[in-house]
Amino acid sequence: MTKDRRLDDIETPIEPANLRFLRRLVTVLTVIMIGGVVTVVSLLVIRLNEAPAPLPLPQQVTLPDGAAATAFTVGSDWFAVVTEGDEILIYDQVTGTLRQTIAIE
Incomplete structure (x- = not known):
């Protein structure tokens, strides 16, 4: 005799x-x-x-005679302008005076 096992009867x-x-x-x-x-x-x-955050850009930059800007970058206390004459002009960010001119070869 077989006994039917129901789900209720199965022990967990x-x-x-x-x-x-x-x-x-x-x-x-x-x-x-x-x-x-x-x-x-x-x-x-x-x-x-x-x-x-907005960049602290100068109001105006005075370039040497005959120079036209092609690029601009900002450093910690300086900014630089690359000219069409293959020069990098580095300016003081506070006073706006020209610090250094680097010729690109």
């Missing part, structure tokens, strides 16, 4: 305590990891959407 095995601890630990770590990724992505979006 008892889960060891260390396995239960590991399952909870993995769940907690997964939630923390998801929260960390969301935080990093949101901070990146916030930082990348900010307007950049």
Whole structure:
């Protein structure tokens, strides 16, 4: 005689305590990891959407006679103008005076 076994009759095995601890630990770590990724992505979006700080550009630059500017760059306390005559003119950012002229060969 065969006895029909129903799902209700099947005994569920008892889960060891260390396995239960590991399952909870993995769940907690997964939630923390998801929260960390969301935080990093949101901070990146916030930082990348900010307007950049304005550059402190001089109001006017007096170039030598016959010089025409082709490029401009700013350093910590200087700015430079590259001219069509293959020269780099380095000016003081505070006073606007010419510091150095470098010929490009």
